[in-house]
Amino acid sequence: MTSLIKAENIKFSYNGTPAVAGVNFELLEKDFLAIIGPNGSGKSTLLRLISGFLAPSEGSAGLLGRNVRAYPKAELARLIAYVPSELYVPYDFSVFEIVLMGRSPYVAWWRNYSEADTIRVLEILRKVGIPDLKDRSVNSLSSGERQLTFIAQALAQDPKLLLLDEPTSHLDINYKIQIFELLARLASTGGMGVAVVSHDLALLSAYAGKALILKKGGQVFYGPAEEGLSGVNIASAYGIRDAGSIARLLPHMVNRGKMA
Structure with missing residues (x-):
């Protein structure tokens, strides 16, 4: 290994x-x-x-x-992806938007997220078991749903x-x-x-x-x-x-x- x-x-x-x-x-x-x-x-x-x-x-x-x-x-x-013990979201982002932010290391400053990034995020939401939360506000989630969302964001980095x-x-x-x-x-x-x-x-x-x-x-x-x-x-x-x-x-x- x-x-x-x-x-x-x-x-x-x-x-x-x-x-x-x-x-x-x-x-x-x-x-x-x-x-x-x-x-x-x-x-x-x-x-x-x-x-x-x-x-x-x-x-x-x-x-x-x-x-x-x-x-x-x-x-x-x-x-390396790191999920800290305390997570604060100042804005009312959707679950999809939060997870998409995990693709940032692959996005150059001069371009937006690509269709491939969107596809990857949808794959990760399914892997984590929260595809139905995609359009929910992160601030409306239960503690467990919220934690799964931030784990999905970390996985979007493909670490x-x-x-x-x-x-x-x-x-x-x-x-x-x-x-x-x-x-x-x-x-x-x-x-x-x-x-x-x-x-x-x-x-x-x-x-x-x-x-x-x-x-x-x-x-x-x-x-x-x-x-x-x-x-x-x-x-x-x-x-x-x-x-x-x-x-x-x-x-x-x-x-x-x-x-x-």
């Missing part, structure tokens, strides 16, 4: 306070990576570092064998790497499962790597193939999710004294895409 991202001893501080401390991992094509840890452990900052928004104070993030910060912005936008920061926060279980099933399918059949920051440990344990577990001050684990999402590793990251309680709290709600 092609190596998409390779992080080597990445460190980053805000005003002298360490936020990411010595993180090492590799994300391959078709990987579904869960990034886990308590609040303040640097998960969201790590996404910004590997997507090129921030420069590490030490270490490096390589994208397809090249430092991610060395890519021109337009080229980087064709390789090699899809990064998502808490994509199922505040959603009901129906949309949580729908989104995780979509992400797992994209990783396994879509020819891309997927990395998700999430606190939904039960769903991550069912869908993710790899896990990167962080805690304040460092990295706890990187490797197979089945091994990483154990009582010992989660307890170490979150400071839980009784590691045995993790197994009782994290049943497999979904078994690799099928309801148990």
Whole structure:
């Protein structure tokens, strides 16, 4: 499998306070990576570092064998798509218009979107399962519909790497499962790597193939999710004294895409 991202001893501080401390991992094509840890452990900052928004104070993030910060912005936008945890839309765009904006990296400043861009957006709306929302105002959508819309916008970039920061926060279980099933399918059949920051440990344990577990001050684990999402590793990251309680709290709600 092609190596998409390779992080080597990445460190980053805000005003002298360490936020990411010595993180090492590799994300391959078709990987579904869960990034886990308590609040303040640097998960969201790590996404910004590997997507090129921030420069590490030490270490490096390589994208397809090249430092991610060395890519021109337009080229980087064709390789990495990032869905942040908070999304604000100041205008009353339709779902179609929002997703079409994802084609911007392929549109030169002197021309408009093409018929091919329109066709691609319609394909993605079907893939994500929201073709019927095409003409709806994004501000009229439910939280789950809205999140699917912004995932579709990210997919319109046709990225090699899809990064998502808490994509199922505040959603009901129906949309949580729908989104995780979509992400797992994209990783396994879509020819891309997927990395998700999430606190939904039960769903991550069912869908993710790899896990990167962080805690304040460092990295706890990187490797197979089945091994990483154990009582010992989660307890170490979150400071839980009784590691045995993790197994009782994290049943497999979904078994690799099928309801148990």
